[in-house]
Amino acid sequence: MTQTKSLQTALIHSDYTAPQGFAAFPQAIHHASTVLFKDVASMRSGNWHDKSAYTYGLHGTPTTFTLEARLAEIEGGTHCLLAPSGLAAIAMANFALLKSGDDVLLPENVYYPNRELGRWLSQDFGITARYYDPLVGAGIAELIQSNTRLIWTEAPGSVTMEVPDIPAICAAAHARGVIVGLDNTWSAGLALRGFDLGVDFVMQALTKYHSGGSDVLMGAVITRDKQLNDRLALAHMRLGLGVGADDAYLVLRSLPTMKLRFDAHDAGARSVAAWLKSRPEIASVLHPAFEDCPGHAIWQRDFTGAGGLFSVLFDASYTEQQTDRFVDALTLFKIGYSWGGAHSLVMPYRLHGMRRSWQQGGQLVRFNIGLESPQDLIADIAQALAAL
Numbered sequence: 293m294t295q296t297k298s299l300q301t302a303l304i305h306s307d308y309t310a311p312q313g314f315a316a317f318p319q320a321i322h323h324a325s326t327v328l329f330k331d332v333a334s335m336r337s338g339n340w341h342d343k344s345a346y347t348y349g350l351h352g353t354p355t356t357f358t359l360e361a362r363l364a365e366i367e368g369g370t371h372c373l374l375a376p377s378g379l380a381a382i383a384m385a386n387f388a389l390l391k392s393g394d395d396v397l398l399p400e401n402v403y404y405p406n407r408e409l410g411r412w413l414s415q416d417f418g419i420t421a422r423y424y425d426p427l428v429g430a431g432i433a434e435l436i437q438s439n440t441r442l443i444w445t446e447a448p449g450s451v452t453m454e455v456p457d458i459p460a461i462c463a464a465a466h467a468r469g470v471i472v473g474l475d476n477t478w479s480a481g482l483a484l485r486g487f488d489l490g491v492d493f494v495m496q497a498l499t500k501y502h503s504g505g506s507d508v509l510m511g512a513v514i515t516r517d518k519q520l521n522d523r524l525a526l527a528h529m530r531l532g533l534g535v536g537a538d539d540a541y542l543v544l545r546s547l548p549t550m551k552l553r554f555d556a557h558d559a560g561a562r563s564v565a566a567w568l569k570s571r572p573e574i575a576s577v578l579h580p581a582f583e584d585c586p587g588h589a590i591w592q593r594d595f596t597g598a599g600g601l602f603s604v605l606f607d608a609s610y611t612e613q614q615t616d617r618f619v620d621a622l623t624l625f626k627i628g629y630s631w632g633g634a635h636s637l638v639m640p641y642r643l644h645g646m647r648r649s650w651q652q653g654g655q656l657v658r659f660n661i662g663l664e665s666p667q668d669l670i671a672d673i674a675q676a677l678a679a680l
């Protein structure tokens with residue numbers, strides 16, 4: 293029997309429930325901080341470890357569980373945890389797997405905020421972070437110490453684009469019981485199968501290709517191993533990481549088109565890179581599908597495609613002032629960080645501040661090829677080269 297309610301209460305409590313049986317393609321967006329329990333017993337039996345039930349909005353809703361399951365499937369894993377940015381996913385992995393007294397190895401060309409997080413862990417958390425040559429391959433064995441717990445890889449490094457030998461690094465690491473993580477953002481999990489190459493977890497910045505809209509920040513860590521996932525889930529819980537329902541929906545909405553977009557970025561980038569390769573102003577094209585790129589043979593062996601992101605080194609006769617003028621003269625390419633969206637982007641980098649061992653001369657400029665016509669992008673670069 294329905295009790296008589298005052299209007300004030302009726303605004304908050306309603307007896308109406310929509311009919312069952314509604315079906316449509318989009319995943320429903322579940323907004324929730326509070327999750328409701330049927331009765332006290334089900335509240336008491338709730339456990340945030342177990343994704344068969346719901347405890348609190350931060351720890352998952354049907355929307356976020358669905359996105360996690362789909363990402364695990366795309367990457368070839370079995371478990372996934374979402375974080376509010378790619379960098380938050382990196383931090384979750386570091387805090388899950390490292391404690392005071394431990395050592396972590398990072399490639400010198402690693403995503404810069406990951407490198408800086410390593411420096412912070414070294415300064416303030418009693419962890420040592422050491423940086424290795426991304427082309428070290430099996431030589432990583434000599435760098436592993438008895439307290440090394442984690443080796444990060446990134447394929448390729450997203451500014452200088454060296455392609456690492458992941459199977460060789462995994463073999464050396466696993467012989468010493470060290471966990472290997474892969475930042476697989478460049479290939480979106482489509483063109484590089486990290487788990488098949490031996491990594492223990494894959495990190496994705498969903499901010500890039502998965503979202504595809506330059507409008508969402510999100511990250512994920514995917515594993516194939518329940519025990520490893522449990523360690524990550526503890527850090528996820530303790531650090532209070534969660535993502536908003538609308539953001540999760542935006543990523544889910546973009547997944548069906550990701551392969552088509554990725555292939556278009558790939559084709560466009562190769563056209564633009566091939567044109568740049570023919571230009572006398574350009575000393576080398578750092579695109580893994582091109583011979584100039586360190587680790588090109590490894591890309592050929594391990595990858596089935598390439599993303600839209602690559603860099604060029606200008607001839608050493610051009611000054612930074614000149615290449616800055618080139619960047620400013622571009623009109624279709626906008627100056628901005630990130631990539632994976634429809635709009636082409638450009639960014640000049642000062643490598644000497646970022647990479648102590650960087651030997652090559654020449655200014656580095658990074659391009660993210662969007663979904664515009666490659667011919668229009670080439671015409672834009674051609675007119676901007678005149679500003680050199």
Ligand SMILES: *Cc1c(COP(=O)(O)O)cnc(C)c1O
Nearest residue numbers: 377378379403450477497499510
């Ligand atoms: C963008 C990016 C990240 C971080 O992602 P955010 O969501 O921007 O924090 C990590 N790794 C790589 C290679 C990236 O390109």
